[in-house]
Amino acid sequence: MRLRLYYPVIAATALIVALHVLLATTGKTFYMTQITMSAYYALVVIGLCLLMGYAGQISLGHAGFFATGGYTIAVLTTYNLSSYSKTPVVESLRSLGLLVSWQDLYGHEILSFSPWPAFLAAVLLTALIALAIGLPVIRLKGHYLAMATLGFGLIIYRIVLGAKIFGQADGISGVPPFHLLGDLQINGRPPFRIQNYYIAWAAVLAAMVLALNLVHSRVGRALRSIHENEEAAHSLGIDTYRYKLATFVLSAVLAAIGGAMLTHYNGSIGPSEVTVLKSVRYVAIVAVGGMANLWGAMVMGVLLNFLSLRGVFGSFDDAVFGTILIGIMLFAPQGLLRAPKLQAATALLSRRRRND
Amino acid sequence: MADILLETRNLHRSFGGVHAVRDVSMRVQEGTIKAVIGPNGAGKTTLFNLIAGTVPPQQGEVYFRGRRITAWKPHAIASLGIARTFQTTRLFPHMTVHENVMVGRHPRTRSGFLAGMLNLPRTWREEQETQVKAAEILMDLGLASHMKETASNLSFGRQRLVEFARALATEPALLLLDEPAAGLNIYETQELSKLILKIRDRGVTCLIVEHDMSLVMNISDDVLVLDQGRKIAEGPPAAIQRNPEVIRIYLGDEHA
Numbered sequence: 001m002r003l004r005l006y007y008p009v010i011a012a013t014a015l016i017v018a019l020h021v022l023l024a025t026t027g028k029t030f031y032m033t034q035i036t037m038s039a040y041y042a043l044v045v046i047g048l049c050l051l052m053g054y055a056g057q058i059s060l061g062h063a064g065f066f067a068t069g070g071y072t073i074a075v076l077t078t079y080n081l082s083s084y085s086k087t088p089v090v091e092s093l094r095s096l097g098l099l100v101s102w103q104d105l106y107g108h109e110i111l112s113f114s115p116w117p118a119f120l121a122a123v124l125l126t127a128l129i130a131l132a133i134g135l136p137v138i139r140l141k142g143h144y145l146a147m148a149t150l151g152f153g154l155i156i157y158r159i160v161l162g163a164k165i166f167g168q169a170d171g172i173s174g175v176p177p178f179h180l181l182g183d184l185q186i187n188g189r190p191p192f193r194i195q196n197y198y199i200a201w202a203a204v205l206a207a208m209v210l211a212l213n214l215v216h217s218r219v220g221r222a223l224r225s226i227h228e229n230e231e232a233a234h235s236l237g238i239d240t241y242r243y244k245l246a247t248f249v250l251s252a253v254l255a256a257i258g259g260a261m262l263t264h265y266n267g268s269i270g271p272s273e274v275t276v277l278k279s280v281r282y283v284a285i286v287a288v289g290g291m292a293n294l295w296g297a298m299v300m301g302v303l304l305n306f307l308s309l310r311g312v313f314g315s316f317d318d319a320v321f322g323t324i325l326i327g328i329m330l331f332a333p334q335g336l337l338r339a340p341k342l343q344a345a346t347a348l349l350s351r352r353r354r355n356d
Numbered sequence: 357m358a359d360i361l362l363e364t365r366n367l368h369r370s371f372g373g374v375h376a377v378r379d380v381s382m383r384v385q386e387g388t389i390k391a392v393i394g395p396n397g398a399g400k401t402t403l404f405n406l407i408a409g410t411v412p413p414q415q416g417e418v419y420f421r422g423r424r425i426t427a428w429k430p431h432a433i434a435s436l437g438i439a440r441t442f443q444t445t446r447l448f449p450h451m452t453v454h455e456n457v458m459v460g461r462h463p464r465t466r467s468g469f470l471a472g473m474l475n476l477p478r479t480w481r482e483e484q485e486t487q488v489k490a491a492e493i494l495m496d497l498g499l500a501s502h503m504k505e506t507a508s509n510l511s512f513g514r515q516r517l518v519e520f521a522r523a524l525a526t527e528p529a530l531l532l533l534d535e536p537a538a539g540l541n542i543y544e545t546q547e548l549s550k551l552i553l554k555i556r557d558r559g560v561t562c563l564i565v566e567h568d569m570s571l572v573m574n575i576s577d578d579v580l581v582l583d584q585g586r587k588i589a590e591g592p593p594a595a596i597q598r599n600p601e602v603i604r605i606y607l608g609d610e611h612a
Contacts, residue, residue, distance in 0.1 A: 210473040217472030217479065218465055218486065221451075225459045228448035235408060235442075236526060237434035237463030246469055 005212055008295060009205055016201050020194070031310075032197040033188070038305035039200035040262035045285050045301030046207050046294060047254030052283070053292030054215055055247040056227040057138070061149030062255045063278035064156040068129060069122045069256025070263035070273060074172040075165060076118035077264075082111040104174050115178040115264065122260045123253055130252035134245045145248070150276065157274045171270030178264035186264040196265060203261060204298065207254060211294050223247060224292075277318045281308075284325035290335020300336070360422075361386040361530055361561050362438075367406055367416035376402040378585040379416070384530070384578075389552065389562045391572040391593075394582035395605060400565040401443060403582070404532055407563075408440050409433040420530070435463040439528035441519045443535045443565075449508035453499060453518050456507050457490040460525025493521045497551070513544050520551070530561045537568040549575045573597065581605075 023029050048062050059065075081099065084090045090111075093099050100114035113121075129152075137148040160166045167173075177187035185192065186199060214220050225233040226240045234240050263269040272278075285304055289296030304321075307313065313320040328336065362384040369377045377399040384390045392400045405411040407418055412427035419425065425433055434440075439460075448456050465486055471479040494500050497517055502510060507518060516536065523531060536552070537545045549571050556562055556575075566572050572579065572593070579596045581589040589599045596602055 213475040214469065214472045217475065217483065218462065218467045219469055219472040221455060221459055222462060224451060225448045228450060229446045231410070231430075232442065232446040232448065233459070234430040235410075235434055235440050236460055236522065237431050238459075239429075239431045250469065 005216060006209070009209060009212075012205060012208075016198075020197065029193060032193050034306050034309040035302070036193075036196050036200040036265060037262060037309055038302045039204045040258045040265065041282075041305040042204050042298050042301035043207055043258030043261075044255040044282050045289070045297050046204070046211055047251035047258075048282050049286045049289065049291070049294055049297035050211055050214070050254075051247055051251040052286050053290075053294075053297075054220060054223040054227065055244045057244060057248060058143065058146040058283065059149040059248070059251065060146050060276065060279045060283065061133075061151075061153035061156075062251070062282045063274050063276070064149070064153035065126050065130065065252040065255035066259035066278070067156055067160065067269070067274040068126045068259070070259030070269040071160060071166055071172065072122035072125050072256075073115065073118045073260040074175050074263050074269050076113040076121060077115055077176055078110070078172060078174055079112055079165070080108075080110045082109060085111055102176055112176075115176070119178070119260050123256050126256035127249050127253050130249045131245070134248045138244045138248060139241055150279075153274065153276050153279050157271065157276070160271050160274050167270075169271060171268055173268035175263055175267045175269070177267075178261070186261055188265045188267055200261070200265070203257070204302075207257075208294060208298060215292075215294065219243065277321075280325065281318070281321040284321045284328070287328045288324055288336045293335055296335055359386045360384070361420065362407065362563070363419040364403075364407065365417045365419070367403070367413050367418070369402055369406055369411060369413050375399075375585045377406060377413075377582075380582070380585075380587050381416075382580050382587065382590060384561060384563055386529075386561055387556070387559060388577040389556050389564065389575055390578045390580065391564045391566055391576040392580045392582060393566060393569075393572055397584070398582040399585040400582055401534060402585075404440065404534055404563075404565055407433075408438065408532060434526060437527070437529035438532065439523035439526045439530070440532035441516075441523055441534055441536060443538065445512075445515045445519050447507040447515055447518055447522070449506070451507055452503065453494065453505055453507055453510065454487070454490055454503040456518055457493055457521045457525050458486050460493075460522040461486045461489055463526050490521075490525055493525050494518075497521050513540055516540070524555070524560075528560060530563065531555065533562060533564045533566075535565055535567060537566060537571050545571055 020032075023031055044062055044066050048059060051057050051059055081090050085094075090099070098113055098117045099111055101109060101111050104110050133148050133152055134145070137144050161168055177185045179185045180199070184195065184199065186196060188196070215223070222233065222238045222243055225236070226238060226243060230240055259269070259273070285300050286297050288304070289298070289300040308317055360383050363382070365381050367377055367380045368375075380399075380403060392403060394400055402411065406413045409425075409428050409430040409432070417424055417426045420436060420438065425436065448459065451459070465482050467479045467482055491500070491503065494503055497520065499514065499517060499521060502514060507515065510518065533552070537548055540548060545568060552562055552564070553575055564572070564576065576593055579591065579593050580587060581596060581599070581602050583605050588601050588605070589596055
């Protein structure tokens with residue numbers, strides 16, 4: 001019975017390979033670059049789906065968490081420590097194997113944190129920030145988390161724009177590839193395109209398996225019960241506050257992982273990743289996917305980000321996502337994939353066809 | 357004399373200018389059924405909420421098995437072994453009957469976020485046990501054929517029964533029942549009293565807020581009478597029925 005949960009994962013894997021074959025035979029492997037980027041954005045959406053669909057909370061600051069992950073790893077892997085190399089702190093970091101020497105585009109020797117410790121630091125920092133926001137706010141009933149995270153997103157945006165260390169309006173570029181294991185590396189250069197297509201999808205499917213397990217576990221049931229009737233859930237021994245807080249932190253961590261991996265893939269991160277409009281975009285995607293529908297959120301996350309990255313929406317990019325959000329709320333609050341109107345329409349069509 | 361399971365000492369709670377519960381001290385013996393009665397607005401449900409932790413008292417203490425649990429959070433109190441039902445049934449409407457009862461297993465199971473995400477063999481076994489236990493409880497209450505139904509599709513009486521099952525799934529030592537007979541017909545009320553007696557005989561102590569006098573007098577071992585937040589009588593049903601103060605508030609004058 002439990003295995004049935006993983007059938008879609010197997011189907012998705014097959015589709016991903018099929019898509020690779022299709023792109024290779026049609027000579028359009030360059031699409032893989034945007035698909036890879038969209039997959040990393042989908043990580044944010046999966047986390048947000050857990051928060052919105054299962055814990056019943058809204059975050060308008062997930063771009064902020066994405067950026068916390070991305071900027072932390074960008075700073076740590078590019079900030080040159082060579083002028084401090086004689087200081088005891090840097091020496092001890094080096095002896096612990098946390099630092100790495102490499103050459104940038106212009107052949108300068110750079111001593112910086114290697115990606116793995118930087119990655120862990122990025123995730124940990126994001127988790128701590130989410131905890132600090134969630135601890136006081138989640139105790140309150142209502143939409144306070146949405147407001148607090150909105151504020152957080154705005155603050156991060158301003159910090160990133162203002163602080164020299166974050167590169168201000170230019171952002172941070174020259175982020176080195178992330179050597180994961182052996183020859184595997186997150187690297188955006190064309191020779192690594194196919195490898196990275198699979199790395200990104202592996203990350204998404206791993207997140208999906210973990211999230212699916214979670215929502216079908218004791219914790220997932222507790223979260224749904226909180227969503228349905230908080231007082232009853234509380235009376236059955238469920239620490240509603242802790243569960244909501246933990247889900248919030250988990251979803252922030254997923255956003256940070258997406259941010260960190262995409263930053264390595266692109267080799268850069270800029271302030272456009274941190275805008276409130278980006279946060280609204282993630283919310284819109286979860287809504288289109290159907291709130292408590294992980295597969296829907298993931299598919300929409302990849303699809304809509306891909307279309308956006310390909311420039312299909314032109315200069316109306318953010319307007320499109322705003323429109324999508326309003327449209328979903330008005331006409332299909334259950335999400336596009338479960339929209340009653342859509343079902344009614346298809347039923348109508350099939351009936352017509354039968355009458356013909 | 358049996359052990360005292362629950363004790364309240366001088367509990368007090370007011371809302372604005374209304375004294376909902378005033379200086380109420382009482383004891384519940386282990387293995388008995390105790391009823392709390394009184395006219396509307398006597399403070400019965402508030403007393404329940406004070407015990408269950410939904411509302412903190414302004415004065416006074418609550419002890420469970422000699423342990424002070426005053427103003428503990430509801431989930432902590434539930435984990436200690438106090439389960440409750442609500443005056444208006446509060447199921448998880450979009451979950452199945454089976455899932456509703458499985459949520460009741462929460463305090464008796466352990467798997468957290470990490471275990472849930474990784475779905476370790478231990479987690480999986482626990483989940484199987486939860487399913488089996490919940491199904492057993494439903495079978496016991498004659499709800500086995502409705503297990504897969506969405507809770508909100510059941511009749512009112514059956515929904516109440518599911519709420520019972522859900523509370524029992526926590527394996528409580530004390531069960532708080534807030535007007536379990538409200539909205540039930542005579543036949544259903546009779547079935548309910550049999551059920552409550554059965555639960556008591558299995559060693560679960562029951563504290564019941566109830567309007568239905570026939571139910572109260574037939575099944576309770578002990579009765580507490582509240583009026584305007586105060587305790588006005590406490591004792592076995594036969595004595596309560598003869599108590600002139602109780603007769604006055606129920607039958608007597610316009611204050612009733």
